[in-house]
Amino acid sequence: MVRPEELMKYENELMAKGYKLICGIDEVGRGPLAGPVTCTAVIMNLDDLIVGVNDSKKVSKGKREKLYDEILSKAVAVSTVSYTPEQIDELNILNATKACMRDAIMSLSVKPDVVLVDALKLDIPYPTMGIIHGDALSYSIASASIVAKVTRDRYMTEMAKVYPEYDFEHNMGYGTAKHIAALKEIGPSPIHRQSFIGGILGTR
Secondary structure, three states: OOOHHHHOHHHHHHHHOOOOOEEEEEEEOOOOOEOOEEEEEEEOOOOOOOOOOOOHHHOOHHHHHHHHHHHHHHOOEEEEEEEOHHHHHHHOHHHHHHHHHHHHHHOOOOOOOEEEEOOOOOOOOOOEEEOOOHHHHOHHHHHHHHHHHHHHHHHHHHHHHHOHHHOHHHHOOOOOHHHHHHHHHHOOOOOEOHHHHHHHHOOO
């Protein structure tokens, strides 16, 4: 298991330059055919690191749930925002993701000194540092990725009860064979992204 200290390279560099309130921002759900894109901004207490924090894709579901609670209890500030399928269709997924990230950062109850972001350029009034694969390299971004992932997965699990045909509780909106077969058979639900499914349904 990765120790949290191993994900502190960028945070340590920034703290050495005098930055104190370091925000990590990450998104979950850019690729699915259905559901929102969810972005979390978090300012962590870097004097009290949480064991087990890592890129959310590398952490088991059960462990993510426990880390989610611990991150929320120990963070200096957390803000999570989701953009709907309608907003994604209107803006396109890249612009929706950037806007969602900006909203999450600007909604923080504490203003950050600097923002660590996974290689996207954001229109925000704070200094930013872009890190490619940041969710695997930065403690702050990894913490944000866990909160965003758990938040979105919980929503999609609830949507699975409303639209059980699409197997959302297992695919979280991604285009699995079972999901695509249901789409072709019964058509889209209200939470499908129209701009993502035209090719599958032959409506482009």
